[in-house]
Amino acid sequence: MALLPSNVSFSRQILPVLALIGIACAVLYIAVGLPDRSTAEPTTEPPKATGELANSARVAGAGIVEPASEVIDIGSALSGLVTDVRVAPGDRVEKGQPLFLVDARSARAQLSEANAAINEARAAIAEAQTARKTAADQLALYASLSDPAAVSRSEVIRVEGEAQAAKSRLAVARARLNAAQARASSVRTEIERLVIRAPISGEILAVNVRPGEFVATQGGGNAQPFMQMGETNPLHIRVDIDENEAARVKVGAPAIVSPRGDADTRVEAAFVRVEPQVVPKRSLTNSAAERVDVRVLQIIYALPQNEASDAFRVGQQIDAFIPAKEKGE
């Protein structure tokens, strides 16, 4: 090793030093390169049970917000063109307030017809009454004559006949009047039925008709409801509990509820009722194709009426935590 000073040996001094440096670098590389396998805290808070529920027996369920009256799909008794829509989504309406009107022109024409028939019947009554009076007067005149030969027998019979006929005509005309009045009344009912009114006081949730559209009486099926309304004061939530968990639910206890995507908002909802029927789960998990696989017990809770409840809207999905029965209870 001519390159090195004579008192330095490559293999005895430089090589061990190189090895030391190398091993130090390797240790550093290995230490730095070790992967981070630790768990991380969620960045967005997931739904969780809080307060007393966090450390006690509980049952969780997914649910949906609905009006206290449930959603009412407004139907129309008669089909026809919509002429006027009187409400907008979000409006509060009183019971009986008109929601939308269906074309009533034909019904109104029928009403005029019926009114004309009434007038006609009335005129006929007047005519028959006049004729009857004339005949009666004549008969009275003939009766007052002292000389029976003054009027022929046949004349008397004719006038008696006229009186009878006038009486019959009056009866017919009265019957026609009744018929016409009945028809007018039925047409008026028809016209009234063409005004669709709110069945309860509540909030308009959706308006799917516009003036000019045709509404058919065959609502339902796949057709969109014309209008949807419901009592949103208070809002209810319908929580689905898996039938396997249903037995554990402490019926009557309030539930902790938070809307999907906003787990920080937690509201205590009061118990309302348990649906008597266990039904196939309607998927609330956005499944593309609805499949029935499990049955669920539905429990209804009422949201409190305060600002916290503003976060909830009809049809929104929620996560609920309900206390469970203690073991042995």
Place this chain on the structure above:
Amino acid sequence: MLTGDSQKFYGLLFGIAFSTLLNTQQLTIFVNLIERGASGVYNAPEAEIWVMDPVSRTTEVNYAMPSTALDEVRSVEGVEWAVPHLRAPASVRSSTGDLEGVQIVGVDDATLIGLPERLLATNKSILSQPDTVLIDDVGIINLFESGEDPIGQRLELNDQRAIIRGVADAIPSFTSQVTLYTKYSQALNYVPGTRNRLTFVLAGVADGETAEAVAQRIEEQTGLKAETREEFAQAGVDFIIQNTGIPTNFGITVVLGFVVGVAIVGLTFSLFIRDNIKQFGALKAIGVTNLKIMRMVAAQAGLVGAIGYAFGIVGTVAFLWGFSGNPFFKGFYIPWQIPLISLGAVIIILAITGWLALRSVLSTEPAAVFR
């Protein structure tokens, strides 16, 4: 004495360095490769417990549960939170018309729990845009072989539109399959319809509880299988070990490394001892005890071993560092146990060969110096 004979010295050095390199490097690749079986677990950093159907085995080999399983898990005491997680295979048609098998991962819509921790050049909120998927960085190479920019590319998944809007910095799976991350509700549309879709429920553990205890409680109360993060990662690794020939192959290489080490070091060491047998005899003649000779040889062997070992380790580090840009080696690291294992191997090699070579010296008569 040993360093004086540079041929033998470097021969020994090379033998030990090579054996160390072979053992360390092969063991490292082996460990990293089978740990790929657990990559799905490590890519979801928040999950402390994985809940699945009792027949599910790993993140890839899974069987879906009814959607109410989520609520059942949430009902268990000690579960701080639980979110749905969907992993399912699907076929994707790229813009160029190629068909590629992909893994769809659907993470919870609201919290995005289950998404890899780091995203490249985007943030997690991008998923709120419609039809958004995130692709994993290794998947880009498989899906876009021509090297085009994946951002903004339109894919077709189960007749649905999907737009790549971000890249996730994830550990690739064992098969380096393309992984697409999207929201759970979106993933339901991308995966062909089957009755149940929810493959996993990821759960967090409440303060003051251990993951093992809570997992045990989930199993008792729901009848589902619950595994802690470590258990499930181990299950992924075990699945690879049981179902592939990788352990055997790497095991053979490691044994070969050991045998080569023993052979080279043993031969060189024996030669060195034999060449110096006269000197040993002389030492014995002047009254040096066998113990002292053994210590002398051990010190020399230790020096050679330490230097050789160091270079072997440096070689492994250099190898990994050099290939760190290669997607196959993405996320590879040297577990600290492996250098210790090779150190043990080096010590064993030196002990065996040293003892074999010294046997003749120990029985040598001091008179041998005169022969």
